[in-house]
Amino acid sequence: MIKGLYNASKSMNDKIHNIQIVANNLANLSTNGFKREIPFAEYMERAENEGVKQVTDFSEGEFLETDNPLDFAISGKAFFAVNTEQGIELTKNGQFAIDSEGYLITKDGNKVLGEKGNINLDESLLKSKGEITVTDDGQIKVGEFFIDYLRLVNVEQPEMLERSENQTFYYEEQDFNNADKSQFKIHQGFIEGSNTNPVLEMQAMIQLQKDYEASQKMITSLDAMLGQSKEIGKY
Amino acid sequence: MPTRALKSAASGMYAQEINIQVISNNIANMNTTSFKKNRAEFKDLIYQEISANPQNTVIPGSVENSNTKIQVGSGVKPSSTQKVFVQGDLQQTGQQLDVGINGDGFFQVRKSDGTFSYTRDGSFKLSSEGSLVTSDGYVLEPGFTLHEDVRSISISRDGIITSTEVGGDSIELGTIELAKFVNPGGLQAIGDNLYNETESSGSPILGQAGQEGFGELNQGFLETSNVDIVEEMISMISAQRSYEINSKTVKTVEEMMSIANNLKR
Numbered sequence: 001m002i003k004g005l006y007n008a009s010k011s012m013n014d015k016i017h018n019i020q021i022v023a024n025n026l027a028n029l030s031t032n033g034f035k036r037e038i039p040f041a042e043y044m045e046r047a048e049n050e051g052v053k054q055v056t057d058f059s060e061g062e063f064l065e066t067d068n069p070l071d072f073a074i075s076g077k078a079f080f081a082v083n084t085e086q087g088i089e090l091t092k093n094g095q096f097a098i099d100s101e102g103y104l105i106t107k108d109g110n111k112v113l114g115e116k117g118n119i120n121l122d123e124s125l126l127k128s129k130g131e132i133t134v135t136d137d138g139q140i141k142v143g144e145f146f147i148d149y150l151r152l153v154n155v156e157q158p159e160m161l162e163r164s165e166n167q168t169f170y171y172e173e174q175d176f177n178n179a180d181k182s183q184f185k186i187h188q189g190f191i192e193g194s195n196t197n198p199v200l201e202m203q204a205m206i207q208l209q210k211d212y213e214a215s216q217k218m219i220t221s222l223d224a225m226l227g228q229s230k231e232i233g234k235y
Numbered sequence: 236m237p238t239r240a241l242k243s244a245a246s247g248m249y250a251q252e253i254n255i256q257v258i259s260n261n262i263a264n265m266n267t268t269s270f271k272k273n274r275a276e277f278k279d280l281i282y283q284e285i286s287a288n289p290q291n292t293v294i295p296g297s298v299e300n301s302n303t304k305i306q307v308g309s310g311v312k313p314s315s316t317q318k319v320f321v322q323g324d325l326q327q328t329g330q331q332l333d334v335g336i337n338g339d340g341f342f343q344v345r346k347s348d349g350t351f352s353y354t355r356d357g358s359f360k361l362s363s364e365g366s367l368v369t370s371d372g373y374v375l376e377p378g379f380t381l382h383e384d385v386r387s388i389s390i391s392r393d394g395i396i397t398s399t400e401v402g403g404d405s406i407e408l409g410t411i412e413l414a415k416f417v418n419p420g421g422l423q424a425i426g427d428n429l430y431n432e433t434e435s436s437g438s439p440i441l442g443q444a445g446q447e448g449f450g451e452l453n454q455g456f457l458e459t460s461n462v463d464i465v466e467e468m469i470s471m472i473s474a475q476r477s478y479e480i481n482s483k484t485v486k487t488v489e490e491m492m493s494i495a496n497n498l499k500r
Contacts, residue, residue: 021307021308023310024310026243029481031277067319097420163306198480205487208491220497
């Protein structure tokens with residue numbers, strides 16, 4: 001019976017973690033490039049059996065048109081590679097800008113990587129004064145002047161990625177493969193919205209609350225039973 | 236206690252509040268000449284590692300396995316607002332000093348302190364010195380001066396200004412230069428329909444109107460606001476619903492806390 005108490009309290013604790021994940025998913029309903037985490041028992045199983053730290057749902061969010069030439073969305077299994085202090089980080093959030101030195105950067109000021117390294121748009125811009133265009137396969141051009149390819153990275157096991165703030169993902173091993181150009185398509189002037197589905201989260205929230213309540217009922221009844229057993233042998 | 240969930244929900248509600256503020260500003264500027272709509276942007280906050288099995292640390296003799304740790308995020312925060320420089324409709328006004336830009340360029344104006352700002356609002360007036368100024372008195376640069384004998388002026392699509400004298404002669408006064416930016420989204424809006432260059436917008440590239448990428452000028456037209464009321468209403472609905480669903484998280488967590496409190500009668 002004591003074991004039962006442990007199980008029920010473990011269940012309550014799990015539900016609290018899960019509600020935190022649901023709360024985070026819902027808070028990020030309007031965060032571009034955000035990937036929801038799967039908050040269910042399914043995920044607890046995977047976490048224990050395969051040694052996976054968390055399960056992120058990498059399905060695609062909606063594409064929103066912005067018409068900004070420095071906004072990009074990726075359809076397909078690939079990430080943008082960003083050069084940070086910790087090493088290369090990956091993101092699906094393609095809202096970029098150009099810094100004072102002409103480097104293509106994310107909104108946090110980290111440099112976006114091309115296949116030849118950091119992407120510098122400064123000199124060529126002064127020469128041609130053209131528009132920045134990025135083709136489907138990530139070729140960056142200013143006017144007719146070729147700059148570089150955006151470095152798009154494919155991750156074999158995306159579930160091994162750790163989450164970092166600002167919609168970026170981190171992988172300790174750092175051994176990234178460049179994605180095959182047939183596997184993705186880049187859409188210039190679009191951004192990818194959050195893939196949080198409010199209906200799924202709502203459903204999860206209701207279920208979590210009910211499960212939590214059930215576990216609590218189990219604890220109170222086990223408590224009552226233990227109380228009863230104490231009475232055995234009394235006159 | 237799941238206070239992290241409460242804080243995440245609160246951060247979500249705050250983010251939607253900001254979202255509504257941005258949307259309401261867009262709607263308020265529905266009729267502002269050459270107004271460009273804003274869009275709020277958000278980013279997720281740090282993820283913390285917590286033990287997926289909190290009982291491990293409770294059961295004596297159990298070893299904590301790092302593989303059972305999960306990452307839980309701590310909510311959202313507003314990161315920036317982005318101007319959306321989509322072309323607004325050009326509306327005919329019939330005023331000869333109204334100039335609408337059809338394209339990506341900006342007029343360059345000099346403020347009273349000598350610094351330059353950029354605007355797409357082409358509702359110019361004549362100053363007492365005979366130069367073209369905006370409604371706030373900022374001087375169009377590079378400008379020109381009109382003298383008293385001018386009967387009318389015409390501005391061609393590529394920015395060449397010609398004046399017709401009282402006597403009937405036509406004189407070319409100069410050209411209007413436009414400025415364009417690599418990343419107009421990075422411009423800083425300073426009010427009065429004016430923008431300042433920033434590091435992320437890049438330096439202005441000056442060129443004659445009509446050149447590729449600068450846009451053509453339309454005399455007698457003004458650019459209207461690019462706010463699309465239907466789109467704003469939809470954003471407002473989704474912001475309100477997001478706010479509501481985050482408040483549901485608060486309510487659910489509150490109920491769960493109350494359930495936990497009822498463990499002991």
